[in-house]
Amino acid sequence: EAQVTQNPRYLITVTGKKLTVTCSQNMNHEYMSWYRQDPGLGLRQIYYSMNVEVTDKGDVPEGYKVSRKEKRNFPLILESPSPNQTSLYFCASNRAGGKNSPLHFGNGTRLTVT
Amino acid sequence: TQLLEQSPQFLSIQEGENLTVYCNSSSVFSSLQWYRQEPGEGPVLLVTVVTGGEVKKLKRLTFQFGDARKDSSLHITAAQPGDTGLYLCAGGGAGNNRKLIWGLGTSLAVNP
Numbered sequence: 001e002a003q004v005t006q007n008p009r010y011l012i013t014v015t016g017k018k019l020t021v022t023c024s025q026n027m028n029h030e031y032m033s034w035y036r037q038d039p040g041l042g043l044r045q046i047y048y049s050m051n052v053e054v055t056d057k058g059d060v061p062e063g064y065k066v067s068r069k070e071k072r073n074f075p076l077i078l079e080s081p082s083p084n085q086t087s088l089y090f091c092a093s094n095r096a097g098g099k100n101s102p103l104h105f106g107n108g109t110r111l112t113v114t
Numbered sequence: 115t116q117l118l119e120q121s122p123q124f125l126s127i128q129e130g131e132n133l134t135v136y137c138n139s140s141s142v143f144s145s146l147q148w149y150r151q152e153p154g155e156g157p158v159l160l161v162t163v164v165t166g167g168e169v170k171k172l173k174r175l176t177f178q179f180g181d182a183r184k185d186s187s188l189h190i191t192a193a194q195p196g197d198t199g200l201y202l203c204a205g206g207g208a209g210n211n212r213k214l215i216w217g218l219g220t221s222l223a224v225n226p
Contacts, residue, residue, distance in 0.1 A: 004156075042218040043157075043202070090156050100145045100164060100206060103214070105156025 002027045006091050006106035013081055014114055021076045021109045023091030029104070031094050032074040033058065034066065036087040037108075043090070049074055081113045117141070118205050120217035128225050130192050135220040137203035138185040145206040146179055146186045147214070152199045160188075193224045 004025045013019055025032065033048035035058075045058030049068040063085055065077040074093075078085060089109045094101040121136050137146065145164040149157035161170050163179035163186060170177045174197075176189040190197055200221050204214040 040218070043216045045213075092156070100162055102147060102159040102162060103149075103157070103204075105158070107154070107156050 002104070004091055004093055004104050004106040006109050008109060009107065010110050012112045012114065015082055016080050019078050019081060021089060023074045023076065023106060024072050025093040025104065026072065027093060027104065028071065029093035030096050032068065033092050034076050035090045035092065036060065037090060038087050046076070083113050085111065086113045087111060118203055118215050118217035120203060120220050122220060123218070124221050126223040126225065127193055129194055132189070132191050133193060134187055134189045135201055136185065136187050137217050139205060140184065142183050143205035147204045148177055148188055149202040149204065150199045151202060157202055195224045195226050198222055198224050
């Protein structure tokens with residue numbers, strides 16, 4: 001089954017404790033991205049990657065890091081989480097990053113930073 | 115800055131009613147995608163429209179892209195509780211801009 005898999009689904013942590021949210025896709029998609037979804041602000045792109053070893057900032061990259069060492073994986077790293085990073089996070093992938101190419105989303109990671 | 119405004123923000127209706135939600139912008143988009151997001155899940159693509167004036171149907175859902183490619187609408191006929199969810203529109207930029215611009219969504223509740 002074609003899918004984007006994120007882990008964990010839920011995460012509660014404390015300020016400053018480094019964490020990684022994993023994302024893997026099995027569709028051989030070139031393009032992967034991370035979004036956060038907040039009430040009243042909608043979906044905002046954090047980082048995206050157009051292929052292996054190619055990453056770039058989205059609209060809200062501060063406080064986040066990513067890496068793309070393999071085509072299928074695109075982990076999101078919070079080196080020193082803060083309460084304002086409490087949010088619902090989604091990983092997405094699509095083919096070649098084209099403007100008409102549909103995004104395939106994971107089921108989300110709900111992060112709480114206390 | 116390209117913006118997409120969705121209306122209404124919230125909608126609560128009874129099963130069997132018809133409804134229309136709107137996605138409007140002052141900018142031209144090369145394409146418009148509609149997604150539905152159910153609680154606890156990621157958005158799932160419903161349809162992509164690319165041609166001005168295009169109409170696409172998906173069972174009881176009818177999608178239309180405005181002639182000028184600045185707006186879109188989603189009409190649901192005889193809504194059912196299974197239609198409940200957050201409906202998101204996303205516009206693809208014109209020219210070489212590959213970034214999607216997202217609306218804030220319309221939260222639909224269909225009551226039995």
